[in-house]
Amino acid sequence: MSNNIKTIHPKGLYVLFFTEMWERFSYYGMRAIFVLYLAAKATGLNPGVGWEKADALALYGWYTMMVYVMAVPGGIIADRFLGQKKTVMLGGFLLCIGHLILAFDTLTAFYIGCVFVVLGVGALKPNISSMVGSLYKKNDPNRTKGFTLFYIGINIGAFTAPLLVGYVGETINWHYGFGLAGIGMLIGQMVYIWGQKYLKGVGDFVPKPLDTNSGKVAKVPLTKIEKDRMVVLGLTFLIAIIFWGAYEQAGGLMNLFTKESINRTIGSATVPTSWFQSLHAFYVILIGVPVAFIWNQLRKKGKPSSTIFKMGIGTIITGLGFIFLAKAALDASAVTNGQASMIWVLIAYLLHVVGELSISPIILNFITKLAPVKYAAMMMGLYFCATGFGSKLASIVGGAAFEGSTPLQVFTAICIFCVLFGLLLIVFVKKLNVLTHGADEEVEAEPVESA
Numbered sequence: 372m373s374n375n376i377k378t379i380h381p382k383g384l385y386v387l388f389f390t391e392m393w394e395r396f397s398y399y400g401m402r403a404i405f406v407l408y409l410a411a412k413a414t415g416l417n418p419g420v421g422w423e424k425a426d427a428l429a430l431y432g433w434y435t436m437m438v439y440v441m442a443v444p445g446g447i448i449a450d451r452f453l454g455q456k457k458t459v460m461l462g463g464f465l466l467c468i469g470h471l472i473l474a475f476d477t478l479t480a481f482y483i484g485c486v487f488v489v490l491g492v493g494a495l496k497p498n499i500s501s502m503v504g505s506l507y508k509k510n511d512p513n514r515t516k517g518f519t520l521f522y523i524g525i526n527i528g529a530f531t532a533p534l535l536v537g538y539v540g541e542t543i544n545w546h547y548g549f550g551l552a553g554i555g556m557l558i559g560q561m562v563y564i565w566g567q568k569y570l571k572g573v574g575d576f577v578p579k580p581l582d583t584n585s586g587k588v589a590k591v592p593l594t595k596i597e598k599d600r601m602v603v604l605g606l607t608f609l610i611a612i613i614f615w616g617a618y619e620q621a622g623g624l625m626n627l628f629t630k631e632s633i634n635r636t637i638g639s640a641t642v643p644t645s646w647f648q649s650l651h652a653f654y655v656i657l658i659g660v661p662v663a664f665i666w667n668q669l670r671k672k673g674k675p676s677s678t679i680f681k682m683g684i685g686t687i688i689t690g691l692g693f694i695f696l697a698k699a700a701l702d703a704s705a706v707t708n709g710q711a712s713m714i715w716v717l718i719a720y721l722l723h724v725v726g727e728l729s730i731s732p733i734i735l736n737f738i739t740k741l742a743p744v745k746y747a748a749m750m751m752g753l754y755f756c757a758t759g760f761g762s763k764l765a766s767i768v769g770g771a772a773f774e775g776s777t778p779l780q781v782f783t784a785i786c787i788f789c790v791l792f793g794l795l796l797i798v799f800v801k802k803l804n805v806l807t808h809g810a811d812e813e814v815e816a817e818p819v820e821s822a
């Protein structure tokens with residue numbers, strides 16, 4: 372793509388920016404009301420499905436797991452058959468169909484719609500992110516900025532969706548909400564179709580004539596250094612599962628807890644529960660740049676800032692966020708109306724985002740540095756899987772709050788676990804850094820991107 376003097380970024384970036392913004396709008400909009408709809412009473416003005424909360428969380432867990440696990444076949448389809456550009460187009464169509472099916476008022480439509488969304492996100496999400504990278508040459512200084520802009524697009528979509536889709540779904544009709552998410556996806560798909568002219572040569576299918584030799588290449592044993600790095604990679608995936616397992620309480624347990632145990636009235640108005648699902652994205656937009664700035668300042672002052680160290684700190688901070696949720700749960704059980712102040716939830720989400728910004732933007736880069744070249748694409752796919760497994764873990768742990776345990780116990784347990792795990796990482800940081808064999812040393816300015 373050509374860069375002229377006026378436009379710093381290739382026009383294709385804006386096409387991908389708006390496509391992904393709308394895709395995330397549909398995804399996060401639907402997600403914001405997913406458990407609320409399933410757990411809402413099946414009677415009344417806006418009937419839900421009337422499920423037990425634990426069941427709603429279990430399905431939510433499968434759903435949020437599968438969307439990212441499907442990123443693996445999504446990547447394979449792009450690499451082997453269609454190229455990224457066409458796979459994104461296919462994913463977009465699947466998403467439009469899925470979201471529109473969700474607008475129908477039956478549980479069967481809900482299931483079928485979810486399957487389409489899972490397949491659609493799997494095809495679209497990993498490939499559109501890679502396409503952003505291919506808009507720039509490897510060493511183009513604008514590359515990082517391009518990713519940062521793209522990530523802002525993601526978060527604008529993720530911020531506005533719960534406000535609009537959540538409001539319509541929760542207060543008018545769940546299915547109008549799902550329909551609205553679908554309209555968002557349709558707009559995204561139209562932008563993508565229209566913008567094809569700006570994506571010439573980006574994400575096209577490149578046949579690999581050497582594929583037949585890959586069997587031979589794969590037999591070459593890993594060197595000692597590569598093996599050590601694989602150990603660190605394995606640990607990185609474990610950190611990802613634990614971090615997302617805590618962070619992804621948001622759309623599940625935290626969503627249901629906010630509905631029941633948080634006082635959402637401001638003056639005479641009541642804030643819809645789903646609106647709290649906007650907070651992550653809101654905070655990312657608000658503090659994304661300052662947090663990156665702080666890490667850079669620390670780095671300049673020679674303070675340790677290896678990726679593993681940051682991941683440890685991020686896990687601890689995320690864990691600490693749960694103290695405020697435990698406080699809210701304590702308060703709620705102490706008062707007659709059973710509801711605590713929303714301030715605790717607002718602080719918890721803030722700490723979760725500080726944690727996210729210490730982990731998510733650097734992890735992809737870390738994986739590319741550690742993975743042996745021949746496994747690079749596979750490792751990326753596995754990272755998406757790890758985020759998916761984290762989401763399922765979140766729903767299992769969150770579900771315990773309604774099956775034998777209480778939200779207070781679950782929040783406290785997550786807090787203790789994350790803090791201890793993070794501390795353990797920090798204790799072993801030097802040893803683990805040795806195992807990276809210098810792969811993590813050339814630390815550049817951190818982009819504010821994560822996907």
Ligand code: PHE
Nearest residue numbers: 395439525731755758821822
């Ligand atoms: N906010 C990010 C996004 O929706 C969260 C995420 C990170 C999702 C990494 C998948 C993988 O894109």
